[in-house]
Amino acid sequence: MNTNPILLVEDNPDDEALALRAFKKSGMTNEIVVARDGIEALDYLFGKDSYAGRNIQQLPAVMLLDLQLPKIDGLEVLKQLRANPVTKKLPVVILTSSKHEEDxxxxxxxxxxxxxxxxxxxxxxxxxxxxxxxxxxLLNELPY
Structure with a gap:
């Protein structure tokens, strides 16, 4: 089992609480790191501001990314991740309430x-x- 943290990027407190309860109920023991906007997610991944000094080589096992985020939306976060050699292979699951086909x-x-x-x-x-x-x-194998 991958023991790297899960990065949950979610600005809605109710959805965050639901996700955390769901992880616990599902028996997942990985640390859950919560970023509440796009900038905080990027700061965590790239070790900036309040995450300065974090080992950026230790990537999350998976990032669960909402699209409707303050400051920088989820699609822009994804674009920046894929443009960086350190994070371009990070597994990203968009977890959203958006029903827009274009999203x-x-x-x-x-x-x-x-x-x-x-x-x-x-x-x-x-x-x-x-x-x-x-x-x-459990099943997915990471390239890092």
């Missing part, structure tokens, strides 16, 4: 590994997060 297409065009719409129902959300964790933490 899905643009997400894949920018290099998302997966696009998942957030289920409204808590039990469905827990199941979805459990499946995401099972795949990205």
């Amino acid at each position: 899905l297409i643009r997400g894949y065009d920018l290099g998302a590994n997966s696009y998942v719409r957030k289920p409204v129902d808590f039990n469905e959300f827990v199941t979805a997060v459990g499946h995401l964790g099972m795949y990205w933490l």
